[in-house]
Amino acid sequence: MKVKERIAKAKSTISIRIYKRPLIYIIVLMVLINLFVLIVAAFIALMIDSSYSSFIDAFANGSVKWMLSPNAILTIENPQTLALAVGVLITGLILFSGTIIALTTNAIKDYVQKKNSGSGKINLDYHVVILNWNSKVPELVSDLLFVESSDVTVIILADIDKDYAEKQIVNAIEKTNHQKNIKRINVLVKSGDPLLRTNLEDISIENAKAILIMNPDQHESVIKDMTKSDLFVIKNVLSLGPIEFVNKPPIVVEIKHIETKEKIVTLGKVVKTLHEHDIMPICFDRRLGQIIAQTLIENHIEDVYLSLFSFKGSEVYALKNVSFDECLKEHSHAIPLAEIDGKLFVLSPNNAIKNKRSSHQFKPLKLKTSKLNEKTDLSIYIIGKNNKLQFILDSFKQYELIHGSRFHATWIDENELEKLVNQLNQTQEKSTILLLSHEDQVEDSLDANVIHNLIFIEGKLTNKNTHIIVELLNPKNDIIVKGFSINNTIISNKIISLLLSKLALFEETAPFYEELLTIAPNENNQDNQSITIHEAKTCIKEKFPIVFESRKQLAESIYQSFNKQYMIIGYFRNQSLIILEGDLHMKEICELHEDDLLVMIKL
Numbered sequence: 001m002k003v004k005e006r007i008a009k010a011k012s013t014i015s016i017r018i019y020k021r022p023l024i025y026i027i028v029l030m031v032l033i034n035l036f037v038l039i040v041a042a043f044i045a046l047m048i049d050s051s052y053s054s055f056i057d058a059f060a061n062g063s064v065k066w067m068l069s070p071n072a073i074l075t076i077e078n079p080q081t082l083a084l085a086v087g088v089l090i091t092g093l094i095l096f097s098g099t100i101i102a103l104t105t106n107a108i109k110d111y112v113q114k115k116n117s118g119s120g121k122i123n124l125d126y127h128v129v130i131l132n133w134n135s136k137v138p139e140l141v142s143d144l145l146f147v148e149s150s151d152v153t154v155i156i157l158a159d160i161d162k163d164y165a166e167k168q169i170v171n172a173i174e175k176t177n178h179q180k181n182i183k184r185i186n187v188l189v190k191s192g193d194p195l196l197r198t199n200l201e202d203i204s205i206e207n208a209k210a211i212l213i214m215n216p217d218q219h220e221s222v223i224k225d226m227t228k229s230d231l232f233v234i235k236n237v238l239s240l241g242p243i244e245f246v247n248k249p250p251i252v253v254e255i256k257h258i259e260t261k262e263k264i265v266t267l268g269k270v271v272k273t274l275h276e277h278d279i280m281p282i283c284f285d286r287r288l289g290q291i292i293a294q295t296l297i298e299n300h301i302e303d304v305y306l307s308l309f310s311f312k313g314s315e316v317y318a319l320k321n322v323s324f325d326e327c328l329k330e331h332s333h334a335i336p337l338a339e340i341d342g343k344l345f346v347l348s349p350n351n352a353i354k355n356k357r358s359s360h361q362f363k364p365l366k367l368k369t370s371k372l373n374e375k376t377d378l379s380i381y382i383i384g385k386n387n388k389l390q391f392i393l394d395s396f397k398q399y400e401l402i403h404g405s406r407f408h409a410t411w412i413d414e415n416e417l418e419k420l421v422n423q424l425n426q427t428q429e430k431s432t433i434l435l436l437s438h439e440d441q442v443e444d445s446l447d448a449n450v451i452h453n454l455i456f457i458e459g460k461l462t463n464k465n466t467h468i469i470v471e472l473l474n475p476k477n478d479i480i481v482k483g484f485s486i487n488n489t490i491i492s493n494k495i496i497s498l499l500l501s502k503l504a505l506f507e508e509t510a511p512f513y514e515e516l517l518t519i520a521p522n523e524n525n526q527d528n529q530s531i532t533i534h535e536a537k538t539c540i541k542e543k544f545p546i547v548f549e550s551r552k553q554l555a556e557s558i559y560q561s562f563n564k565q566y567m568i569i570g571y572f573r574n575q576s577l578i579i580l581e582g583d584l585h586m587k588e589i590c591e592l593h594e595d596d597l598l599v600m601i602k603l
Helices: 002-020 022-048 055-068 070-075 079-116 137-146 162-175 179-184 197-202 228-240 258-270 284-297 301-309 324-330 389-403 414-427 448-460 492-505 507-517 551-561
Strands: 128-131 152-158 185-191 210-213 221-223 250-255 278-283 315-320 335-340 343-348 377-383 406-412 431-435 466-472 488-491 531-535 546-548 566-573 576-579 590-592 597-602
Touching: 022 055, 022 079, 055 070, 055 079, 070 079, 128 137, 137 152, 137 162, 137 185, 137 492, 162 185, 197 228, 210 228, 210 492, 221 228, 228 250, 228 258, 250 258, 250 492, 258 278, 278 284, 278 492, 278 507, 284 301, 284 377, 284 389, 284 431, 284 466, 284 488, 284 492, 284 507, 301 315, 301 492, 301 531, 301 566, 301 576, 315 507, 324 335, 324 343, 324 551, 335 507, 335 566, 343 507, 377 389, 377 414, 389 406, 406 414, 414 448, 431 448, 448 466, 466 492, 488 492, 492 507, 546 551, 551 566, 551 590
Parallel strands: 128 152, 128 210, 152 185, 210 250, 250 278, 377 406, 377 431, 431 466, 466 488
Antiparallel strands: 315 343, 335 343, 531 597, 546 590, 566 576, 566 597
């Protein structure tokens, strides 16, 4: 029994070794087989050829020599020995050389497959890391094409097929019509679990300059006020705790529920390994709810936000140790927007040029102005339901407090849509219909309910006083709904992806965007750092066109004429947004027409 047990144990041990190291097993097996062939050939050579004096002689100067040095068989005179030598040579070529070639080919194939699948260690430095995948990621990556640095490296670690992810990113980039910038961005996709430390180490996460934790959009509730996806991003945050980062990157976390923000903030305080990390949990559904509410009131507001959030053209940067008036007078490529926590936030073409100064020779013009009227009465019917709905309704309540307006915002069940359309057709009332997209649909079915409801409304609605605004989650569907009679299309995922990239790469601008997007009255019942849009002829009592000799003169004139309560950042003309940017001090005729829509920030 002991012998059988030892044999069984030996077999088990060998089997385990073979399973763990199959390549080494094959090599050892081939060496043993070749050695056996050489030994047998040496014995045969000793018996048939009297020129060999011993087995060692036949082994060393016979079989081994024939296998390693094929030319040696040309000197053999004995026909039997020659036949034996040829047999040894062919056996060696098949068993040894063939095996080595096969193993080498297989190793190269495995290496190529490994790289194609995104597995293995990738040595990177000062790169942007995106953990998890959702439909916002392609838009996020495409916007990084416009970052001012010479090149950007982005690596995505997610449980997703690498080829599928790369195709989605390419499609998003092609829509920008800036393919020439593709060389400025390196996008790498690695398939794997972002919760595994080894996978994080494989993407050199310790050297990252920014980390974005995307929400997997899994909407099932696990406990009260927490979805499955919010739980997953909390785990992501905790998995980053033990990592010692070289560049102290900001960690921007996309969350679905506002309650999750407090949970992550608490983690940063109580979990020792997270104390040194700069974690920014952002409830983007809340921000989007506020943006959608503003868009319902002023349909041009979305274009302004898209311009501010993107890296294309001018965007917001922070200045230190510079006052508002000093920047306005001396900085040639920056427009001051707000002072928050000791920092001055400015609108500038890029981060490098925001400090450029020059003299400005054109004094501001004194303009006659009227008080800006922001009171609006509006009836809104909301069709569809998602996580933004409550934030939209809350935003309208805040607007009512601030502006004394009345917003009749009503949610309508989709089963009551036909009844609503008949009512609007009979009363001919002025109203707005907002179609919200269901966010719990699978990715290839996103916006299905919006498209379905839009087809019904277009076919039944005859009231010309009703405006239609739709929210889309998938940017690819924008072109699909272009043919409908829509007043505005809000692409939620596009806005989120732009804001995500902005906060990740320029974290110091977070306080400005927090103030800009928050709708809340101050002690004077005013909403500071908010965007307002007004027709020029309703707020300026001058003969049009008004001619300015530089863009900075226009900005200073508006600022001074409105008692330093508003700063203009651009205007709409013929439905196109023109931002005040470039060399603002340069002599260049700049006109305001009576039908221009002035885009101003309340200071």
